[in-house]
Amino acid sequence: MPRTRNRVLDALTSLKLAIVCLVLLMVLVVACTLAQVRMGVFGAVNAYIRTFLVWWTVPGTSWTIPIFPGGGLVGLVLTANLVAAQAKRLELSVRKLGLWIVHLGLIVLFVGEFATSFFQVEMQLAVEEGKTVDYVESTRDAELVVIDTTAADHDEVYAIPEALLVPDRFIEIPGTPLFLKVNAFYKNSDLARRGPNDPPSLATMGIGPEVNVTEAEPGSGDDQPNRKAAFVEPFAGPKSYGTWLVSDVLGAPQSFIHNGRTYSLSLRRHREYLPFAMTLKKFQHDVYAGTDIPKNFSSLVEVSRPSTGEAREVLIYMNQPLRYGGKAFYQASFGKNDTLSILQVVENPGWLLPYVSCVLVALGLLVHFALGLRRSAARQKAALEA
Amino acid sequence: MRISKLIPPSAAFVAIALTAAVLLPAAKIRGFDLDRFARLPVLEGGRVKPIDSVARNSLLLIRSQQSFTWQGRTVAADEWLLDVLFRPEIADSQPVFFINDPEVLGLLGLKQTSDRYFPFRVLGPHLEKIEQQAAAAREVDSKQRTRFQGAILNLFDRIYLYYRLENTIQVKNGPRLSEEIARASDPASSERHDGLVQLAAFRLLPPPAGGKAEAWRSSGEALRAGRGAAADRGLEQLAGIADAYAKQDAALFNVGVAGFESLVALERPDALEHGRYEVLFNRAQPFYAGMVIYLLALLALFASFLWKRAILAPAAFGLLVAGALVHTAGLASRVVLQGRPPVTNLYSSAVFVGWAAVICGIFLERMYRRGIGTAVSAAAGFASLIVAHHLMGDGDTMEMMRAVLDSNFWLATHVVTITIGYSGTFLAGALAIGYAFRRQLATRIDPATTKALVSMTYGVICFALFFSFIGTVLGGIWADQSWGRFWGWDPKENGALLIVLWNALILHARFGGYVREKGIMAMAIGGNVITSLSWFGVNMLGVGLHSYGFMDGAVWTLSGFIASQLALVALCLLPPKFWKPHPAAAGTELAGGR
Known part of the structure; x- marks a missing residue:
């Protein structure tokens, strides 16, 4: 031995x-x-x-x-x-x-x-000028959310991670009398307006019946985000509220009413809420004079933490991230005519x-x-x- | 003894004096003070530079050369630009468009002949067709484009640049600038003003002394701003220059340029000074001169193997030092002119790789004194400057740095160290190639030189490992600072990692005794393959955050280089019976090979 x-x-x-x-x-x-x-x-x-x-x-x-x-x-x-x-x-x-x-x-x-x-963990924080955001989003994973929007002053959000969306599975929504049945889930899909020759839709309610959904191969490149889609059927006891199409490319949430409470359904990027909020004061995109070569991108944000009363302004720009609350925030991208700033949010204990x-x-x-x-x-x- | 000590400095002196001779002021062409005009600073591509640089870079883009022969004489870039600006009818008949693609020529109804340069006049009637084809090609993803699509797009871009240059100061075939000023307030002119604003390829009118440094204006902008108000003095001077040149009145032109220059001197003296320096730099072409001097050093060294060794070998070293001095002066000028560390793009990386290799080689030569250091550093300097010369076609080699790269700290640390790592790996490869050739060519057994060669190669590999490792990790730290990812396995990062792994592999294999002299040398030549792939090859994949620069045509050059290096590895690994036979073939030198 x-x-x-x-x-x-x-x-x-x-x-x-x-x-x-x-x-x-x-x-x-x-x-x-x-x-x-x-x-x-x-x-x-x-x-x-x-x-x-x-x-x-x-x-x-x-x-x-x-x-x-x-x-x-x-x-x-x-x-x-x-x-x-x-x-x-x-x-x-x-x-x-x-x-x-x-x-x-x-x-x-x-x-x-x-x-x-x-x-x-890499997430993103997208915020428009003048708006405040207190969550970061995943660029790859989605979640199905059921939101009780009945109360005027607050929403109650129930989020179901993408991994649980397995066809024919029943998912209980805790704290409500509801459960959801997953009828189909596509990791990537093409959505188009339904034509006369398209096969019948799985959806019976909401916008779904007007949309033709075809499953697509999950994209492999880094610049091709997947368009996820699912057909879900909410139940309250034996009563079905019909089958709904949800997808992260569909804009408006769709809702139904059960026992006087309004529930909205949507599929969105997986979110993680932060113990603080960020307000974008100003996004700046500078170019070299007489060219369109970018010189600098910067976001002036206000970080506010209600629990400690902390509120301060920070300028995040190229090669100059903000490290705050165990996360690092980097200027990553922009959009909407230079009014939307997208920050890359990275959490790495071994950095x-x-x-x-x-x-x-x-x-x-x-x-x-x-x-x-x-x-x-x-x-x-x-x-x-x- | 004393005379031999004088050989290196005198050889160096002659080489440098010949290089400096081009800096003497040029004679006036047909009485026009082109020099003074060429020195005027303008804003182009986000950078203040002399007109001379705009002229050279534009002609280089359009014709792939900085001058051309027309009607039996050489037309330099500055004179060409003057005709483009003020006498478009002349410029349009000068053969400046280089077209080589047979399908593009076919589209224009032209046959492929030995003459590949065409004047704008010939292209004019086909503009619509070219524009249509280019618009279609632009829709195609750049990686999927056919050769024709690439070529037609490239031609369109060059025509567009030419068109913009023609419409920079006054509208081509429209009213002259002086007439334009006279009717500035006429509402019918505003459309032409807008056109000039949009098309201007560069901005000539300096901002007033107290104003914002980047607020240079084109003539269109000045016309638009001056509507109804008293005309701009600079604009009037410019109109005078334009009219004088159009009428070919040299005296009036010279007075106008001098007047404009004094106006600039009043408002932007620093820009004028910068322009002067850059024109000197352009004219000296230090990297071209360095290339020639390195070649001479190499030839002198080869000749010394056969004849008058006592004179030629020190002369070769002297020439090498002269080449290094010219190269250093060029590099330092770029740093000063651009206000950036030496490596900012692919072109400058080639210049710097050669420079670092040459400096290391000079140190090796001082330490070992066997001519080996001179040989490899002259060869490395020459080769890298040739590579740089071919990377110049992109236009301004001192272009502005895109947002994330706009960091002198990281350019000075990460980029410079990693580039020194490339230099070291190439230098070790060059030493090993010298070793392989020596095996085949040496006429006498000289174990001491072999030993020196092996120990130099080992030392240089250590040097290369140090810089490439530090450079790679610093790159990771930069990435962590700018997008929160220390290591993203991006192709450029992987290429750098491969160099580190390869050099570490050589050192560990040597330490474990798995390779000896011959094996180490063969692996060092392999380092050339890995470094060239990491330096250029990964740019050709078109993936990731680091992919910059168009590299279509370079694929074949790179493949050829790699094939040649693999052949050299094979040559290096040939068993002893294939080496040049020696009288005492069983000598100590051969015992080391395995």
């Missing part, structure tokens, strides 16, 4: 393993880069890098088989190798001081990338690790190569003198 354990330990700490990992990583990076042309950056990264195995679908079947280690696995093995080799093989001496620091920095970098892939790593590795390489250069220069001088 100890012998096998030693063999495993030897393999784990071997330089050969590190080299194999570096080669595999290069192959993955090349494959991921080339795949981006066809799958978009997000798709390719998920297929090759943020995965433990790279899967391949056998043509003509629905079988998928793993054919290559993914970035996660290679990164994990490389990290383990680095830690183990460091502990076991590399001597603790001034000569190797630089390498110790470099490898420590690399471990920090790998941990940072793992933290990012597991914990980073500082790359900074630490950069300093460590730079320092380590500097120490290592400086020591090496001194030795080499001394040798060279001796050789020239001889």
Whole structure:
């Protein structure tokens, strides 16, 4: 037993393993880069890098088989190798001081990338000039919301995440006598005005019967957002309120009345509410004189937090994000004739690790190569003198 | 002994003196003070630059050259622009449109002959057809366009630029500027004023001394603002210049230009000074001169292998240093003129990659003194400046930086370090190519030189790893600062990562003893492939946030380069029996190869 354990330990700490990992990583990076042309950056990264195995679908079947280690696995093995080799093989001496620091920095970098892939959440905050927004939205996930709009001064919102929208499933709406039956859900769809030759609609109420919905392949590129759609049927006990079409591209919410309470139905981008609100005071889009080359984009926002009474103005512009409440807000995009500002909102608990790593590795390489250069220069001088 | 010490500085001096000779003031052409006119500052592309730069860049875009021969003499860009502005009937008959695509020529009813340059006069009757085809091509996504669609769009854009230049100061074939000023208040003129405002390719009238620095005006804007009021003094001067040139009255033209210049000097003395400096820079063409000097250094070095080594080898080093000085002066001028760190676009990255490689090579030569440093740095400097020369066709190489790139801090840190990383990897590759050729060509066994070569390559790979790693991580930090994503696996980031991984792989394989001398050298040549892909190849994929620059035609050049490098890897890996036979083939030198 100890012998096998030693063999495993030897393999784990071997330089050969590190080299194999570096080669595999290069192959993955090349494959991921080339795949981006066809799958978009997000798709390719998920297929090759943020995965433990790279899967391949056998043509003509629905079988998928793993054919290559993914970035996660290679990164994990490389990290383990680095830690183990460091502990076991590399001597603790001034000569190797630089390498110790470099490898420590690399471990920090790998941990940072793992933290990012597991914990980073990217959302968006879109706000028009003069308006106030207290939530961020997902760019990929949708949610079905049932809103009780009866009260004049407030709404009660029940949100159902997209993942629960499975056909033929019944979903209870807590706090109400209602439940919903999902009749169909499309990850991507094309919506068009119903023509005379189109097949009958699943919807019986609201705008649905006038719309022809066809299922579409989910978009792969980064610039093609999916148009999600679902057919849902609200029930109160045995009583059905008909089947409704909901989609994130349909504008106005559709509503029905049960027991004197008005409920509206809509499918929208998944929202997360913030404990503070942002008001866009001014969005600015500067160009260089006499050209349409953008020079700067900036949003002057007021951040207000009712719980603490805090209220202050902040200017968010290119390369100058606002870090607030554990999130970072970046100027990402704009629209509606320069009156709408779109901020990218990122939450990443490991965001500082790359900074630490950069300093460590730079320092380590500097120490290592400086020591090496001194030795080499001394040798060279001796050789020239001889 | 003393004379040999004088060789490098005198070779350097001769090269620099010849380069500086072009800076002497040029003679007046037909009595017109073109020089003074060319120095006038204007606002174009968001940047204040001399007319000379506008003229050169426009002609470069339209004709792919900065001058041309017409009626038996050379017409430089400044003179061409004057004709475009003030004598369009002459400019229209000068063959400036370069058209090479057979289908585009076919559309114009032209045959492909040895002459590929056509005057506007020939294109004029086909404008409608060209516009229709270009509009159709514009609808197609740029990646899906056919060769014809790309070519017709390109031709249309060039014609449009030419048309805008013609309508910058006065309406082509319309009233002259002086007449326009006289009837400024006539309501019928306002349509022409609007046309001028819309079409003006650059703005000549400086803002008043206290005004906003970017508030330069075109003649259309001045006419529109001056409706009914007393005419602008600058505008009147300009009208005088226009009339004098149209009448070919050199004396009057010279007086007008001098008057306009003193007006600018009064309101924007800094812009005038800047314009003067930039004209000197344009005329000196330091990167072109550097390219020639590097080539001379390389030739001198090769000649030294065969003949008069004691003179030619130090002369080669002297020339290399001269080339580096000219190159440095050019780079420094760009930094001053643009007010930016040295690397701002693909063109300047090529200039900088060569520069850093040359500087490293000079240090290597001082350390090892075997001519190897001179050879590889002259070759690297020459090659990178050729690449830069071919990247110039996009127009102004000092264009303004788009919003997210508008950060001198990150341009100076991330962009510069990563570019030094490219330099290092290429330099190691160049050393390794030298090694491979030496194996085949060397006439005598010299293990000390081989050892020096190997140790230089190793040192340069370490250098390259340091800069490419730091550059890559700094890029990640910039990304984290600007859009909250430290690492997005974007093609450009992946390319940078591949360089880091490859250099790390070489060092670890060497440390583990898995590769020796020959293997390290072959891998270093492989570094050229990876770096060229990361530098140019990823731009051709057209994905991600970093994809900039059109690169259609460059695909073949890049493929050719990669094929040549792979062939060199194979040459490097040939087993010893294929090397040039030596009397003592079993010597120590060969024992190192594996």
